[in-house]
Amino acid sequence: MSRHRRRVIYLLGFMGSGKSTVGKLLANVLGWPLIDLDTVIEAGQGLTIREIFENSGEPFFRQIERAALTEASKAEPAVIALGGGTFAQPPNVDLIRESGGTTVWLDCPPQILRARCQGLQNRPLFRDEQSFTQLLSERIPYYCLADFRISTEGRKPEELVEQILSLQVF
Numbered sequence: 001m002s003r004h005r006r007r008v009i010y011l012l013g014f015m016g017s018g019k020s021t022v023g024k025l026l027a028n029v030l031g032w033p034l035i036d037l038d039t040v041i042e043a044g045q046g047l048t049i050r051e052i053f054e055n056s057g058e059p060f061f062r063q064i065e066r067a068a069l070t071e072a073s074k075a076e077p078a079v080i081a082l083g084g085g086t087f088a089q090p091p092n093v094d095l096i097r098e099s100g101g102t103t104v105w106l107d108c109p110p111q112i113l114r115a116r117c118q119g120l121q122n123r124p125l126f127r128d129e130q131s132f133t134q135l136l137s138e139r140i141p142y143y144c145l146a147d148f149r150i151s152t153e154g155r156k157p158e159e160l161v162e163q164i165l166s167l168q169v170f
């Protein structure tokens with residue numbers, strides 16, 4: 001089936017994989033708006049992600065994340081930087097795939113993800129070594145469903161943007 005590809009790029013990957021950084025650069029080069037889902041959620045709630053988790057728990061966060069995603073998926077053109085767990089919720093995977101955009105997984109080596117997550121304050125789901133390893137292994141099968149996988153190992157954000165621009169989707 002040949003389907004029109006909407007001018008929407010979804011960036012996905014684990015916490016610390018560079019979705020927001022690459023998203024900003026990519027949106028700049030394309031001249032498309034950037035929708036950073038976590039930023040949209042924080043602005044909508046007037047709270048940080050950590051506060052939302054602390055006050056209301058993960059199920060509530062997933063509900064508002066879903067609502068933010070539903071809204072974001074209507075935009076075109078757009079670069080959409082997802083949260084690390086957005087593409088690991090089956091209904092979100094369906095919504096994103098049905099939306100007709102292109103999904104790009106920023107695949108980053110676990111040791112780099114771990115080091116970056118340790119330095120981040122606003123990541124309530126990063127607790128310890130064991131939960132990190134488990135969460136990552138649960139999510140990889142979902143991330144593998146992306147249209148494209150880009151290895152970020154040893155590469156600057158600018159190089160990743162170049163690679164995304166070279167994909168046959170523009």
Ligand code: S3P
Nearest residue numbers: 014015016049083084085123124
């Ligand atoms: C989450 C990742 C975070 C944020 C929230 C939940 C996750 O986004 O959405 O803390 O489930 O992995 P980043 O990937 O931008 O850190």
